[in-house]
Amino acid sequence: MRLGVLGGSFNPVHKGHLHIALEAQAAFGLTRVMFVVATHPPHKRRERLVAFTHRYAMVGLATSGLPSLVPSPVELEPPASAFSIDTLAKLARSHDLEPHRMYFIAGADSLLDVVNWRRSRDLLRRCNFIFVSRPGCAVGDPASVLPAGRASRVLDLRGTTGRAFRARIEGAGREAEPRIFIADLRAPDISASRIRERVAARRPIRRWVPAPVAEYIDKLDLYGAR
Numbered sequence: 001m002r003l004g005v006l007g008g009s010f011n012p013v014h015k016g017h018l019h020i021a022l023e024a025q026a027a028f029g030l031t032r033v034m035f036v037v038a039t040h041p042p043h044k045r046r047e048r049l050v051a052f053t054h055r056y057a058m059v060g061l062a063t064s065g066l067p068s069l070v071p072s073p074v075e076l077e078p079p080a081s082a083f084s085i086d087t088l089a090k091l092a093r094s095h096d097l098e099p100h101r102m103y104f105i106a107g108a109d110s111l112l113d114v115v116n117w118r119r120s121r122d123l124l125r126r127c128n129f130i131f132v133s134r135p136g137c138a139v140g141d142p143a144s145v146l147p148a149g150r151a152s153r154v155l156d157l158r159g160t161t162g163r164a165f166r167a168r169i170e171g172a173g174r175e176a177e178p179r180i181f182i183a184d185l186r187a188p189d190i191s192a193s194r195i196r197e198r199v200a201a202r203r204p205i206r207r208w209v210p211a212p213v214a215e216y217i218d219k220l221d222l223y224g225a226r
Contacts, residue, residue, distance in 0.1 A: 007036040010038075020185055024185060028103055037072065092126070114146065132183055
């Protein structure tokens, strides 16, 4: 089993999240991808979050027709914690997985800040990381932003396609020590903040979010929908 973990505030969940999860699943041979809905993301303290119950419900609606994408409330499980290192420890225990069988999926912008995450050096040894290139985010040299000693585990797949792409992933998959992948999965240019702005301005959002999510937002008047 290979477990993908896509964490986020999902405020709201959108088609970009689904695209990244499905592309990562296909590229890395993931059995399923857990959508871990954040309670209070430490790095987004200024963001106006709607209630966890609404964000979790929207993830459930967005993934309902995709059985390999699974909403997860693991951050609420005791001991409750919003830190990634605690989330990964809970998932590893509940699924009885070794570190090299878990893949944490995040945007490339998270790579620029990962050194500031709680116990970042230890965190990057807990599982594989897939940092996905996003429009408008330049990563540059990963070694300049990673904790000391972790740059040697980077496998930069940007610009690699087809058989070469698959061969490099398969080779890394045979290693026992987790890797840090940087990959271009053709992520669409969608952001939750722009979606919230459109909702507040009473503009349509169905191009960017699944229809059931758009209906939920409108029905419950989230983000100033009315």
